[in-house]
Amino acid sequence: MASVMLPLSVGIPLLSAVLILLIGKAWRNAGALFAPITTLITLVFAIDLLGADAGTYWMGGWPPPFGIVLVLDSVSKVLLLVVNMVAFLASVYAVSYMQKYTAQNKFYALFILMLAGMNGVVLTGDLFNLYVFLEIASIASYALVGFGVEHEELEAGFKYLVLGTIASTMLLVGIAIVYNLTGSVNMADVARFVSGMPPNKALLFALAMFLFGFGLKAGLVPFHAWLPDAHPSAPAPVSAMLSGVLIKAIGVYPLIRITYSVFGAPNIILNLILWLGVISAVVGVFLALGQYDIKRLMAYHSVSQMGYVAIGIGLGTPLGIAAALFHMFNHALFKSLLFLSAGSLESATGTRDLRQMGGLKKKMPITSLATATGSLSIAGVPPFNGFFSKLLIIIAAIMAKQYVAAGVAAFVSLLTLASFTKVMKYSLLGKLNEKYERLKESPVLMAIVLTILSVLCLGVGLFYNYFMDSIFNPAANDLLNQAKYISMVIGG
Amino acid sequence: MVVYILDMVILVIGIYCLIAKRHLIKKIIGMVLMEYSVNLFLILIGYRHNGIAPILMPDENRVHFAQYGVDPLPQALVLTSIVIGLGTLALMAAYAMRLYEKYRTFDMSEIRRLKG
Numbered sequence: 001m002a003s004v005m006l007p008l009s010v011g012i013p014l015l016s017a018v019l020i021l022l023i024g025k026a027w028r029n030a031g032a033l034f035a036p037i038t039t040l041i042t043l044v045f046a047i048d049l050l051g052a053d054a055g056t057y058w059m060g061g062w063p064p065p066f067g068i069v070l071v072l073d074s075v076s077k078v079l080l081l082v083v084n085m086v087a088f089l090a091s092v093y094a095v096s097y098m099q100k101y102t103a104q105n106k107f108y109a110l111f112i113l114m115l116a117g118m119n120g121v122v123l124t125g126d127l128f129n130l131y132v133f134l135e136i137a138s139i140a141s142y143a144l145v146g147f148g149v150e151h152e153e154l155e156a157g158f159k160y161l162v163l164g165t166i167a168s169t170m171l172l173v174g175i176a177i178v179y180n181l182t183g184s185v186n187m188a189d190v191a192r193f194v195s196g197m198p199p200n201k202a203l204l205f206a207l208a209m210f211l212f213g214f215g216l217k218a219g220l221v222p223f224h225a226w227l228p229d230a231h232p233s234a235p236a237p238v239s240a241m242l243s244g245v246l247i248k249a250i251g252v253y254p255l256i257r258i259t260y261s262v263f264g265a266p267n268i269i270l271n272l273i274l275w276l277g278v279i280s281a282v283v284g285v286f287l288a289l290g291q292y293d294i295k296r297l298m299a300y301h302s303v304s305q306m307g308y309v310a311i312g313i314g315l316g317t318p319l320g321i322a323a324a325l326f327h328m329f330n331h332a333l334f335k336s337l338l339f340l341s342a343g344s345l346e347s348a349t350g351t352r353d354l355r356q357m358g359g360l361k362k363k364m365p366i367t368s369l370a371t372a373t374g375s376l377s378i379a380g381v382p383p384f385n386g387f388f389s390k391l392l393i394i395i396a397a398i399m400a401k402q403y404v405a406a407g408v409a410a411f412v413s414l415l416t417l418a419s420f421t422k423v424m425k426y427s428l429l430g431k432l433n434e435k436y437e438r439l440k441e442s443p444v445l446m447a448i449v450l451t452i453l454s455v456l457c458l459g460v461g462l463f464y465n466y467f468m469d470s471i472f473n474p475a476a477n478d479l480l481n482q483a484k485y486i487s488m489v490i491g492g
Numbered sequence: 493m494v495v496y497i498l499d500m501v502i503l504v505i506g507i508y509c510l511i512a513k514r515h516l517i518k519k520i521i522g523m524v525l526m527e528y529s530v531n532l533f534l535i536l537i538g539y540r541h542n543g544i545a546p547i548l549m550p551d552e553n554r555v556h557f558a559q560y561g562v563d564p565l566p567q568a569l570v571l572t573s574i575v576i577g578l579g580t581l582a583l584m585a586a587y588a589m590r591l592y593e594k595y596r597t598f599d600m601s602e603i604r605r606l607k608g
Contacts (some may be wrong), residue, residue: 176533
């Protein structure tokens with residue numbers, strides 16, 4: 001039995017979200033105090049669990065496959081760490097950023113609720129439980145996208161809500177089919193049943209349903225239409241959470257878990273994921289090239305970068321999966337950095353249009369440095385972290401003899417560099433617009449968060465070898481070893 | 493078999509209504525249809541002809557119970573999924589009201605400011 005920290009990672013945020021709403025009625029700063037404390041606690045748990053042994057926690061003491069189990073293995077550890085780290089930094093940033101909004105407590109409650117849902121999705125070992133947590137995270141995010149209640153935000157939120165609901169419904173259909181075939185919703189139990197049975201069209205149909213549902217939540221092309229509307233419309237800390245971790249925790253991670261640990265990675269699905277990834281990488285970056293809205297541009301790059309992750313997953317080799325997980329980790333760091341610094345630029349200048357910015361380097365040195373770090377990381381310039389994970393994905397693609405995917409990945413990387421050169425040229429360099437003469441650097445808390453994320457981007461890049469060996473390679477090996485997952489959950 | 497096909501027909505009508513209809517309230521109705529059809533699908537999976545309620549009484553014959561009791565798990569799943577559906581429905585209705593306040597219309601084809 002693993003430690004009680006597993007259920008607490010979900011339970012503490014759930015409790016805290018309710019407390020914020022209750023206490024918030026009497027004291028309007030309740031959220032600004034409770035949210036960073038809650039995320040700090042879950043972050044400490046996540047860091048502590050990194051060193052823990054893999055294991056399961058039986059909810060209510062019911063043994064699997066009858067009860068719900070929470071499973072901690074090396075893949076969940078990576079996701080748990082990155083989700084809680086970005087959540088903590090974003091919530092600290094929000095304390096300063098959200099001051100201009102009304103109904104702050106509702107914001108914090110939804111934010112923490114979304115975190116609870118994501119932690120649940122990452123830890124659960126039960127298909128229906130995964131659906132429930134996924135819906136908690138999704139519904140909270142639907143509400144957060146429309147939080148500004150202006151014309152565009154409401155439109156984007158409604159669009160996201162409609163498409164997200166269809167995806168969730170398809171997931172439930174998939175789960176129902178799996179239950180009908182195997183008589184269980186416990187992932188390991190389903191895996192044991194599936195591995196002993198011949199290829200089956202109904203199972204493939206269920207897997208296609210999962211691919212659609214999680215692909216939409218992950219924003220892969222052709223299911224990406226909501227993403228460039230929804231991610232920029234939310235307030236900056238939420239954009240950072242949505243683009244940084246939500247699309248991974250409720251999109252890519254369950255997709256990996258279900259394809260590899262539960263269904264044992266059938267080739268046809270792996271190929272589908274690979275080509276979805278190639279298309280996403282290309283389409284996302286081409287759509288991003290023409291954008292002048294800074295947050296919209298970054299949202300399109302999320303589509304493109306998720307394409308890289310999908311390429312790595314679709315290869316199905318240990319190096320490919322490890323590189324994909326590493327890229328997922330890096331993307332969470334630099335994309336949240338980019339969205340948070342875009343938020344700083346927006347709240348200082350009052351616009352998201354790149355053409356109206358310019359010369360901000362002198363007025364906002366820290367934010368500019370952070371924007372530059374994030375841009376160089378996502379563009380894959382050594383020694384920043386994005387370079388190594390992209391290089392590893394390309395190497396893995398060449399070793400798996402997928403030359404087209406490798407070529408596309410390299411080509412997209414160049415276009416990403418071009419696109420972010422544009423961001424830096426328009427926003428940081430050039431002549432200062434007269435109306436920004438009296439601009440000041442962003443508040444201390446926001447600047448501290450940006451600095452921490454920048455240092456992390458550089459640090460992970462410099463010590464990439466250490467991170468690959470200690471975290472990502474074991475995770476990839478665990479994913480490929482289906483028998484070990486089954487014996488850990490059912491036997492333990 | 494026919495009931496499953498009819499159920500899938502409801503599902504498809506729901507999805508069509510949610511995507512293709514332009515009126516916000518019709519979209520909401522489509523969403524409800526879609527979710528109910530999936531709930532019905534789950535119930536159909538656990539259904540047994542002439543089944544009995546899955547509550548094991550002390551004087552119940554176990555063999556008879558195992559033979560005729562309906563599967564209780566899908567019913568538990570459906571309860572949860574109905575509650576989730578209610579949450580989504582409430583949020584969607586709230587969105588529709590807010591959109592109407594801003595745009596003064598329920599027609600989704602006139603609510604188009606985002607593009608590109």
